[in-house]
Amino acid sequence: MKSPLPAAAPQPEPRGERRKRETRSRLLEAALRLMAEKGMGGVAINEITQAADVGFGSFYNHFESKEAIYAALLDWGFEEFGETLARLVRDVTDPAEVISVCVRHTLLRARREPSWGQFLVREGFSAKGLERGLGLRLLQDIETGVKTKRFPIDDLLMMCTSVGGTVLTAVSIELQFGSSPGTLPAGLKRRGFSVEGLPERAAATVLRTLGLGQAEAEAIARRRLPDLS
Amino acid sequence: MKSPLPAAAPQPEPRGERRKRETRSRLLEAALRLMAEKGMGGVAINEITQAADVGFGSFYNHFESKEAIYAALLDWGFEEFGETLARLVRDVTDPAEVISVCVRHTLLRARREPSWGQFLVREGFSAKGLERGLGLRLLQDIETGVKTKRFPIDDLLMMCTSVGGTVLTAVSIELQFGSSPGTLPAGLKRRGFSVEGLPERAAATVLRTLGLGQAEAEAIARRRLPDLS
DNA sequence: ATTATCTATAGATCTATAGATAATGC
């Protein structure tokens, strides 16, 4: 039921609303960074508003409480990412490649947005990890692969557990040591550890867990990565 | 330089010291439970003293601050468990069985002491997971297995990542659904998921990741579990 | 005129300490 008149001006979003949205989004970003670092309980509301450069009282125009902004973060960070992944693999038909793409994109995003990654690691388990966003995607994709006999495995729950845990831990490793490989702790460095190419290595490892052979797993993990069309 | 006289009484620990130790240990246990649930930042010192049934001021006889008791928890919970595992596998020679025993005992302890398990899951990544307790044990044991050609793998870092992540995630699953399998979320139940025998299934999965065949992995995961000698 | 943000503040909560009380060991 749109106006019959051709919209003369493209009816840009009222400025007030945009202003409000931007404040809200600044609060969310600041909260993500702080809560990823210190956990929900370790962050005070005034820290958030200061980091967001927003008046203290404005917080309550957007969120009822600390718990409320935390819940909003979970939605924002996880659901939205699940949808992004779904879009990315829309045209990928091989279940193994679907998994590989999801794993690699997760690690790449964690590298680009460390706070997001840290939040994912911190909340990935507790927040019913298997039921939302990334976890749900993995579960469904693994299931598809099992049904089509692509993954010859027999313990679906343990496979989801292993794949999910491997990805989260890989994110954690990437965040701790990825940005400055020089700072690998001595115990790890001495063993010749390197975090080079972690996304691909994680994808290959996960595919092996799902029953693929070494050579095929590595080949799939190296395929060109589809980006957001 | 002990007294030359044969100790008539076996010199029991002075009562005052024992009293002090007990208070300290009640504080630690209360803190473990509360911080496992809500994270360090979400717990107030008076909550801890109340849960421990200890006068508020006594807290400061034992710990300087919340950060201090938290650090003590990390030591207590992780280092000590690493030592327990070391004792358990002292007489086990097969690296694969060593891993299996460690994994199963970790899951069994999480079942017996849910707060410990929840704390492990919450802090397992951040607290330099690969450098202490459980993580360090796994790393060393995997390394041994690689050197002795027991584990035909080529990416040691990813194997540690995968094994560690699988164990932590399995603990998380056990805690969420283990005690009351009736409460599995619909999405999981419908798929025929069950958490029966999770310790053995986790051990088998981990051994497969390390390159063992399905049959052998399952056989090792079912061997009799050594207990504390 | 309306709407969003900002400043100021009352009241609640939390931390850290000082001094009192109770228990132990001589």
Place this chain on the structure above:
DNA sequence: ATTATCTATAGATCTATAGATAATGC
């Protein structure tokens, strides 16, 4: 007499709100 715990409390911090200010849209 010594040592550990407990009670009480000052001061700091945090939350939630009320009322003032600034910006938008008519």
